[in-house]
Amino acid sequence: MRVVVVGAGLAGLTAAKGLADRGADVVVLEARDRVGGRTHGIEVAPGSWVDAGAAYLGDRHSELNKLIAEVGLKTTPTTMTGASRFVLGATDEVRPGRFPPLNAVALGGMFDLLDELTSQVRVDAPWLTPDAERLDRTTVADWLRDNISHPDARLFFPLFLGEMMAADPADLSVLHMAFYLRSGGGTRYLNAFEGGAQQDRIAGGSHQLCERLASTLDVRLREPVSAIHEGTVRSTGAAYQADAVVVAVPPLLADDIDFRPRLGQPRGSGRMARGCAVKVHLVYPEPLWREHGLSGWSVNALGPLLSTVDDSPADDSVGILTGFVTGSEAHRFSALAAGEQRDAAIAQAHQLFPQLPAPIGLAVTDWVHEEFSRGCYAALFGPGDWLRHGPHLTAPHGRIHWAGTETSTEFFGLMEGAIRSGHRVVSEVLAQY
Numbered sequence: 001m002r003v004v005v006v007g008a009g010l011a012g013l014t015a016a017k018g019l020a021d022r023g024a025d026v027v028v029l030e031a032r033d034r035v036g037g038r039t040h041g042i043e044v045a046p047g048s049w050v051d052a053g054a055a056y057l058g059d060r061h062s063e064l065n066k067l068i069a070e071v072g073l074k075t076t077p078t079t080m081t082g083a084s085r086f087v088l089g090a091t092d093e094v095r096p097g098r099f100p101p102l103n104a105v106a107l108g109g110m111f112d113l114l115d116e117l118t119s120q121v122r123v124d125a126p127w128l129t130p131d132a133e134r135l136d137r138t139t140v141a142d143w144l145r146d147n148i149s150h151p152d153a154r155l156f157f158p159l160f161l162g163e164m165m166a167a168d169p170a171d172l173s174v175l176h177m178a179f180y181l182r183s184g185g186g187t188r189y190l191n192a193f194e195g196g197a198q199q200d201r202i203a204g205g206s207h208q209l210c211e212r213l214a215s216t217l218d219v220r221l222r223e224p225v226s227a228i229h230e231g232t233v234r235s236t237g238a239a240y241q242a243d244a245v246v247v248a249v250p251p252l253l254a255d256d257i258d259f260r261p262r263l264g265q266p267r268g269s270g271r272m273a274r275g276c277a278v279k280v281h282l283v284y285p286e287p288l289w290r291e292h293g294l295s296g297w298s299v300n301a302l303g304p305l306l307s308t309v310d311d312s313p314a315d316d317s318v319g320i321l322t323g324f325v326t327g328s329e330a331h332r333f334s335a336l337a338a339g340e341q342r343d344a345a346i347a348q349a350h351q352l353f354p355q356l357p358a359p360i361g362l363a364v365t366d367w368v369h370e371e372f373s374r375g376c377y378a379a380l381f382g383p384g385d386w387l388r389h390g391p392h393l394t395a396p397h398g399r400i401h402w403a404g405t406e407t408s409t410e411f412f413g414l415m416e417g418a419i420r421s422g423h424r425v426v427s428e429v430l431a432q433y
Contacts, residue, residue: 168327
């Protein structure tokens with residue numbers, strides 16, 4: 001059996017490896033000059049790599065943890081020892097832990113509302129959730145206006161949503177938000193470091209997963225696919241014949257491919273938005289903030305870095321503060337010239353951590369305008385998208401099968417979801433052929 005896989009991210013390579021291990025003749029076509037998709041490593045100092053894309057995992061991410069072990073990698077805990085910095089409205093302070101200096105009752109009420117919403121979602125088929133039509137046509141911005149009145153909760157909610165989903169409240173439906181949070185394990189698990197979804201990182205960077213998977217496969221780089229006509233896959237480099245095709249690219253990117261026969265339903269819509277994320281890595285000679293009793297964690301409503309976290313390597317050979325620019329702030333920041341981005345990030349780091357010297361290095365990764373991802377962490381389903389696209393997300397189209405974290409109802413938007421989608425496709429293809 002001949003299989004062509006479109007996309008060399010975690011989903012595509014997981015599918016390719018699974019099919020190749022079972023005897024299929026597999027070729028993987030990748031538009032970029034690298035494998036990895038929305039995992040991407042940057043060497044910021046000799047031998048020290050940072051995750052410019054997907055980075056964190058927890059103990060519930062069983063398939064990801066299994067893959068890490070299989071390819072011979074290890075994890076390292078996300079360091080959260082020390083006090084945190086908060087700049088929220090009129091509040092500018094250092095305090096222990098991660099809970100912000102805002103009204104605890106108001107934030108508790110906000111999270112109770114979110115938990116109530118997520119508990120209603122049918123995670124295996126969100127479009128069949130009770131009252132799905134209303135939830136899917138309502139934007140999160142409208143829900144926020146109608147349900148959350150305390151100024152502290154209204155201030156904090158967009159920051160929380162940006163951290164969890166890289167989303168602006170106006171871009172997504174309430175159904176998608178509720179589904180995403182439940183799919184990932186719930187608000188508390190997704191938001192937690194120790195014991196949660198952000199507990200660990202892959203030592204040396206998550207990009208190594210795809211590099212090691214690809215090392216045993218036939219992967220063709222710089223070959224964006226333009227058309228899939230029956231069993232013929234056309235890229236800029238050649239035409240490939242296939243018994244089965246696995247398309248493992250984000251929905252908005254898949255819609256650029258010319259399918260014959262045509263799809264009954266497009267993969268995306270005019271309301272589907274890009275995940276709005278820019279990652280900024282500030283490099284220091286070592287994790288100097290720890291000498292001042294600080295964890296490196298900060299939350300800042302003013303931006304551009306809405307939060308920072310200590311992503312230094314386990315050996316502390318270099319200090320890495322990772323800044324997250326998400327939601328509407330990501331659009332503003334990504335529109336700046338490179339020098340302006342650098343100046344804004346350094347100025348904010350100095351405001352948050354005046355004890356630190358100027359960074360010795362800085363790297364900016366703009367996923368908003370990344371040509372072959374169309375956003376990160378994942379596509380944002382806007383009003384009507386789940387009812388319109390949900391029933392068709394994983395349904396094969398002739399020889400074509402769909403993978404990618406956006407096709408997974410388990411851990412949607414995460415590395416775990418991408419891997420699970422790859423396993424699902426392996427089973428589908430083997431059953432069909």
